[in-house]
Amino acid sequence: MQEQGGNGAAHWASAACRDFDAQLSDYLEGGDRPGVVSHAAECAFCGAVLSDMLMVRSASAELADDEPSPRVWANVRAALVAEGLIRPPRERRRWTEWLLRPVPAAALTALILLSAFAIRPVLRRHHRTAVDFAELVVGHDVIQNVSQMETAFREQSADLNPTIKRAYEEDLASLNGEIKECNDTLARQPDDSLSREYLVSAYTEKARVLESALELGDGDGR
Amino acid sequence: MALSQSRASKAASDAELIARAQRGDEEAFAALFEVHKRRVYSLCLRMTGDTAEAEDLAQEAFLQLFRKIATFRGESAFSTWLHRLVVNVVLMHLRKKGLQQVSLDEPDASQDEPVKREYGDDDKRLLHSIDRITLSRAIEGLPPGYRAVLVLHDVEGYEHNEIAQILSCSVGNSKSQLHKARLKLRELLRSQRLPASIRGT
Numbered sequence: 001m002q003e004q005g006g007n008g009a010a011h012w013a014s015a016a017c018r019d020f021d022a023q024l025s026d027y028l029e030g031g032d033r034p035g036v037v038s039h040a041a042e043c044a045f046c047g048a049v050l051s052d053m054l055m056v057r058s059a060s061a062e063l064a065d066d067e068p069s070p071r072v073w074a075n076v077r078a079a080l081v082a083e084g085l086i087r088p089p090r091e092r093r094r095w096t097e098w099l100l101r102p103v104p105a106a107a108l109t110a111l112i113l114l115s116a117f118a119i120r121p122v123l124r125r126h127h128r129t130a131v132d133f134a135e136l137v138v139g140h141d142v143i144q145n146v147s148q149m150e151t152a153f154r155e156q157s158a159d160l161n162p163t164i165k166r167a168y169e170e171d172l173a174s175l176n177g178e179i180k181e182c183n184d185t186l187a188r189q190p191d192d193s194l195s196r197e198y199l200v201s202a203y204t205e206k207a208r209v210l211e212s213a214l215e216l217g218d219g220d221g222r
Numbered sequence: 223m224a225l226s227q228s229r230a231s232k233a234a235s236d237a238e239l240i241a242r243a244q245r246g247d248e249e250a251f252a253a254l255f256e257v258h259k260r261r262v263y264s265l266c267l268r269m270t271g272d273t274a275e276a277e278d279l280a281q282e283a284f285l286q287l288f289r290k291i292a293t294f295r296g297e298s299a300f301s302t303w304l305h306r307l308v309v310n311v312v313l314m315h316l317r318k319k320g321l322q323q324v325s326l327d328e329p330d331a332s333q334d335e336p337v338k339r340e341y342g343d344d345d346k347r348l349l350h351s352i353d354r355i356t357l358s359r360a361i362e363g364l365p366p367g368y369r370a371v372l373v374l375h376d377v378e379g380y381e382h383n384e385i386a387q388i389l390s391c392s393v394g395n396s397k398s399q400l401h402k403a404r405l406k407l408r409e410l411l412r413s414q415r416l417p418a419s420i421r422g423t
């Protein structure tokens with residue numbers, strides 16, 4: 001049995017080689033094991049083991065990432081749409097953009113007729129204030145619920161990630177602005193049927209935003 | 223939309239994208255996918271060694287992520303959360319396939335081999351530059367448990383305490399399995415080394 005490999009063709013592990021084996025893992029983990037380096041310098045076989053291990057480690061760290069095929073996103077997107085997690089852009093469009101959208105003449109006529117026969121008498125009879133327009137159009141319960149959600153959000157929002165919190169607050173500020181604009185328009189022009197639609201849309205979106213924010217607040221923190 | 227198109231395209235931070243995705247914004251979902259797809263897919267690929275399987279798993283991981291995104295509060299790094307989820311998806315898949323050795327606390331005794339010191343001049347030669355295809359193929363050739371710990375530590379850069387959590391094993395076990403995995407990888411590389419990927423000393 002040959003004790004030390006050196007330059008010979010054959011090699012059997014010596015006691016020093018076995019020590020090297022025992023300490024190699026700790027050395028590679030950053031431990032202070034001077035015996036590993038000194039033995040690697042004098043034993044060709046263990047020297048090759050150490051060099052190879054260092055190379056395997058560094059080559060693995062440099063392994064570049066691969067690109068998945070486009071079908072992965074296509075499938076993910078299709079599932080998100082099917083599950084309603086991606087919402088159609090139309091639902092999220094600002095009502096001012098919506099206003100500029102071409103409205104089919106027949107639909108517009110129907111809305112005007114509706115407001116002329118149904119809404120105007122009600123509005124005139126009660127001399128509604130701005131807040132009351134919202135109640136009349138959206139419904140008392142909806143306004144009450146959205147208001148409660150907003151209060152709950154303000155109470156919980158301190159716990160949210162500041163960036164996420166800011167994004168929600170910006171969205172809410174924008175939606176509250178839309179709601180105010182609708183109410184102002186209705187106060188001047190109680191017959192404005194499109195403003196009614198936008199008001200409903202703004203409240204719906206606000207409820208969604210608040211729902212999402214509150215779910216976040218109730219989450220497990222991950 | 224409160225967050226304008228121009229801001230959307232510049233939104234580098236995950237937090238903003240997450241907040242927008244939570245409100246159903248397709249562009250935010252697409253951007254989150256774009257930012258993380260390569261790392262997620264590569265992790266799946268390295269852990270399974272199969273492109274079709276890796277794509278299915280990446281798809282599954284992103285879907286699970288996007289379904290859970292409403293519960294993400296930003297207390298831990300988003301990428302850490304995502305990667306833990308990916309690893310769980312892959313491990314679940316491997317366990318379903320009935321592959322052994324995924325759990326590191328039940329190592330295969332046959333894997334506990336000493337470092338080989340064989341006969342012949344070739345055997346003490348160093349491995350030199352390893353090309354990525356050779357290395358990827360060798361990693362794919364590792365038993366799943368070794369592959370998991372080596373991919374997580376040496377390729378993805380996880381710490382042993384994180385790996386211990388992900389794989390439900392002890393830190394010591396993660397360390398010892400990593401060492402064995404590297405030795406096994408070295409053995410695979412030396413047995414399949416090609417003229418282009420190795421030079422003699």
Ligand SMILES: [Zn+2]
Binds near residue numbers: 014017047
């Ligand atoms: Zn030695």
